[in-house]
Amino acid sequence: MSRGARILVVEDEAMVAMLIEDTLNDAGFKVLGPAATVAEAMAVLDAERPAGAVLDLNLGGETSAPVADRLAAEGVLFLICSGYGASGVPPAHVGRPVLPKPYDPGELLRTMRRLLAR
């Protein structure tokens, strides 16, 4: 239940990002970002290693796969949000928790907590 755990949010849709942010913050997490592009996400990761991440696959046309790879490389656990559902997940990251849009906030929190508990 790591309160205050820093979570990186990568999402290009502002409203959606707001939703995630509010949900996580209300739950006691600290949101890093949200990063709307790969570059922004990388910049955050350059600065610090978050405890977890929420990653949207489609960032305005570009895929967030590099970020996913980086997160995996750094051992940061993350969950994938996708409008495409499970089918859009890059092969390397099949197996990570996927949350379809629109998100059930409760589901989001549960998943995040489960993730961080590992």
Add this chain to the structure above:
Amino acid sequence: MSIRVHLVLFVMLAVVPAFALAWLAALEGAAAVTSERLRGLREASALVAAQTRDGEVALPPPASRAWLATVIGPEGQVLAGDAGFAESLSALFADLAANRPDLLRAEGATLTGGGPDGRSWRFALTPLPGGGGFFAVAAMPEAAVAAPLEANVVTLLLSGGGVLFGTSLLIALHAARRLGGPIAEVERAARAFARGDQAVPPAGSGVGEVDALAETLARAAGERLAREAERLALAARLEMVLATTGDAVLALDGGGKVIYLNRQAAAMLPAGSRPAGRPAAELWPAGPVPGLVEKVTTAGGRARATGFDTDQGRWIEAEALRDADGITLFLRDVTQARALEEALRAGQARLQAVLDHLPIGVLLVCADGRLEFANRHAAELLGEPLDAGRALAADLRTAALAEALAADGSARGETWIRRRGGEDVLLRFAAAPLPASAGGARATVVAVTDLSEERRAADALRESELRFRTLAEAVPQIVWSAAPEGAIDYVNPRFAEFTGLSVPSEAAPGGAATHPEDRDQARAAWTRALASGEPFVSEYRLRGAGGEWRWFAAQALPAREPGGRITRWIGAATDVTDLIAARFALENQVMAEAAARQAAVAAAEALAASEERFRRFAEASPDVLWIADGPGRRYDYVSPAFERIWGASRGELLANPGLWAASIHADDRARVAEARGEGSDAPFAGFDCEYRILRADGQERWIREIGFPVLDAAGRIARRGGFARDVTAAKQAEERQTLLIAELNHRVKNTLATVQSLALQTARSLATPSDPLRRFLAEFQARLLALSRAHDILTARTWSGAMLDEVVAAALSPWRSAEPGAKPRIEVEGGPPVWLPPKAVLGLSLGLHELATNALKHGSLTVPAGRVLLAWTSEPEQGVRLHWAERGGPPPKPPEHQGFGTRLLQRGLPGELGPGSTVAVTYLPEGFEAEIRFRAAAAPP
């Protein structure tokens, strides 16, 4: 020589050996004396040698000895002993030393040499003990050594010889007197005997041999007398014989001159001729006589000759015998006999000729079985040349023949004999005795004829008949035999077996067994054949024993004897029913085959037309049509579209079928191969797959290929066929669509998420969060999420629709994914598969959400034990009845006012679910129930 001479010789002979023996004895005696004396000499010498000491020797006084002795040295010098003969000894010794040194060394040697008196002396040497070449020599005169021989010999000879001689002489004289006399007498008597006088045998002489001789002589004389008398008697008889004989007999001397001739001989001579002393050859110059006489004279012995005497005009047979005394000549007038003989011979020849020309064998056999005569035919029959006089071989004399010959009666019979050459021949013989000839033995004449041919012919005929019968009985045809006029005399068992009739005459063509329709024709043909002698041919039906009619082809041929006359008819009838049926069937078959052929031609034409149609079709089609062989290894046909789509020529593909597979994109190859069933043993069942190809020019194309097996009439895969369509455009469109839809879905999701966020943000921006607000947010969010989940399903199926169970699962997921392991509170019993169009999916999702929400808020799910049961069933006309039943909760009560949920369910949902849909809710005491009815859509393929 006379006895006396013999005796003298005898005496001399006896004397000579005696003298010789006496001589030898004398010699022996003399020699013995000599050697004795020599031994004495050697002893003397040895004695002297022994007595010699230091060159001195003491000798006995000379008068007491016969010898002289001395001792000599190596050079022959005299050292001691008797003097007097030293010089001669020296000379001898020197000579010996020079020439015969060995003698000097030999012990006991004696030498002969000259003595002191000049005569020959004998010396004996003995080497002195001590050697050194010193010898002791003893010597004696030779005369003293050698025994006087001559005196002895002469005495002996004279004495001995004289005795012997005297004795012998006495013996001789005695013998002469005793033997000589009688022998001389015998001699006298013999001489007288020889002269022819009466020999007077001498009186007994007392000497046995002489007496025997005299007796023999006397006997001989007596015999001679007797013989003389005999001779005279014989001569007289001979005289008489010669006088009476018919032959002319002459006695000739060695030179051929007539000594004696008898009366007949004289008669043969011309009157007045004086034959005595003249040569017989002269007396009968013309004729055989001279030649014969000559022959006998030179060759001796006996000879005969017959010749014609031209002087006498008669045939003379002359015989001459030569003996020591002379020649005896016999002459005979054989003129008449000869003529007779000639006549006889002529007659015999004629007879022979007649007999030889007879076609019958004639034999004349004597009583003893010897053949007297056989004619040519007999010889031929018996197989061997038959000479007169030979005994008939035992095998010729068969019992019958022998009996006939023995019985001396006439006999007839038949007998087998073995000819020379091994074959047997049958003879008929007739024997009859010949009347006994005068003085001759009886004979039998036998006539023989050969029966073999007759027999053979008869046997052949019988055998032929037997063969015919056997054949006739063996063959499957009906065989008959008829007499020349047509009467059936034999029919084989086949006739009776078939017709059941046993009377042969019924077998005649046109008989009772013949079919009425065929009877006349058969009978007429038979009659015609019998009359003309031409072969009979006809076909007619005969009735079998079971009543069935069968066709028979009949033929008959005449058998003729050598002259051409018909002896019998042989006929045969063959069952040709099957043949006729077969012929009919064959005709039908031929027609059927002709029809089949026509059909085949038509089919070929149709096929050609069809081929043409197909070709046009294939060429017009924008898709590739291909036909491959059964195993799918080789393309039999590829339509022109291939060239457009693949950008390669058809010829290339036909030549290299692998070209097609090679053009498939590497990533798709495995999938396509599997779809095609390559590498699988299962029979080809067809395939339908899409794949990319890489053209030679580098372009990529999507191909949809469908392949299918083409079965032959037996159901085996004869070929494969298929279509290949260029679906690149469609595929691209599909891809675009997919992308579009995905994008759209993403957009929509994002929009929904944005809406969700907006709601949240809006609520947040209001100053105080309140319960109703929170409630609103929660419910709003939940509805939105339900909608979103429905969206997800639809997107996954590209908005074609979804299955009811999916929709249910998605809509109710929040209530069902509770603690793991716990039983879900909403139990979905499920139902048959139902397909919902997109509108219905969305509507139902929201509807179910409402139901669940209500259940949680007001219904059975308000209590932990509360449950919801959801199930659906099929209804006729594609109807579906979904049933929501809440149980285990408080009794529901209908709401006072319609909430959104109720409105959605009762107003909105039916519209979403399509025409004919209904939603009915009931508030039962056990729980709220909702029944949703709608029509399902047809699922997409």
